Amino acid sequence: MAGSSAEGRARRVALIGYGKIGRTVAQHVRELGCEVAFALDPVAEAEDGTTIVRTGSPELYEGIDLVVECATATALVEQIDDVLERTNLMPFSLTAFSDDDVLERAKRTAQEHGHAIYLPHGAILGLDGIWDARSILTEVSIVTTKSPASLGLAACSEPKTVFEGCTRDACAAFPRNVNVHAAVALAGIGFSRTHSMIVADPNVTTNTHVISVKGEGIEFTLNISSFTTGGVTGVYTPLSACGSLDRVLKDAGGLSFV
Structure with a gap:
């Protein structure tokens, strides 16, 4: 193109x-x-x-x-x-x-x-690495932790998992909060094979994403945390x-x- x-x-x-x-x-x-x-x-x-x-x-x-x-x-x-x-x-x-x-x-x-x-x-720092390795990847998972307010949810007293499943379903459930998951799925093994977890934690002031990648002869983890100034977008x-x-x-x- x-x-x-x-x-x-x-x-x-x-x-x-x-x-x-x-x-x-x-x-x-x-x-x-x-x-x-x-x-x-x-x-x-x-x-x-x-x-x-x-x-x-x-x-x-x-x-x-x-x-x-x-x-x-x-x-x-x-x-x-x-x-x-x-x-x-x-x-x-x-x-x-x-x-x-x-x-x-x-x-x-x-x-x-x-x-x-x-x-x-x-x-997502390192997205190019996922893209380059996509042909040999076998497992990709993402865990995102945000405050309930950042997820558009009611306040809770302790951390709780509010979603776990494939990234395609995560996008439907939280379309404004999991663009990170969508980017990883597009770069890697797709929306149906990528595994997503979303945690609401009332004690955090950051948006944190932990991405675990496994493949033929390769394994790495990306841990990314960004302070939020309110809303769904980090700094x-x-x-x-x-x-x-x-x-x-x-x-x-x-x-x-x-």
Whole structure:
């Protein structure tokens, strides 16, 4: 899939979602000397001069070099065809791709129209290692521990497991909280074979992910912890979003993790 670019760099970037990640990305886009064309968000207000669009439409994406989605899986699915028919996409709500029909349609649309889907690593350091080893992997599991509030759950007095099963079902149960799991599944052995566990712990102020990987002649564990400032997003993810944006803007084209 070849991506459109201007002199190897995207110049006009649009956003779907204008929360914590969206605002950080918008600031970074401007620091890079690029233009934030608009942010599609039904409720957000912008004090930084960003144009906010409330309702999506196909013509919005004409002349855009890259769309960064940082809203919800539902918003991504609603816009994905219109986006990929016209430009490149970097989505953060990767739980949307737990639906095989959505994933295959996205890849097909991007290929037919010559556009790229960039999969950001988000909070997962080492995702490239999982991607590189995917052909020899036999087991992948992820344990995420967050506060009940970060998971959108009522308060509890002690840690408890609120989900255990395949990652596909985890994405359906917690679509806003397990994009990490979706990224690992996409990079590795898929949504049905990847095992997910989600723990609600009232004593933590971090989002912690422990990823265990086994394969032919290989075994490693990733332990990643990021402080949260409220909501579902940790401190590290917006920073990694800017790093991913840098890599995309410097080189458009091909299905790749960034």
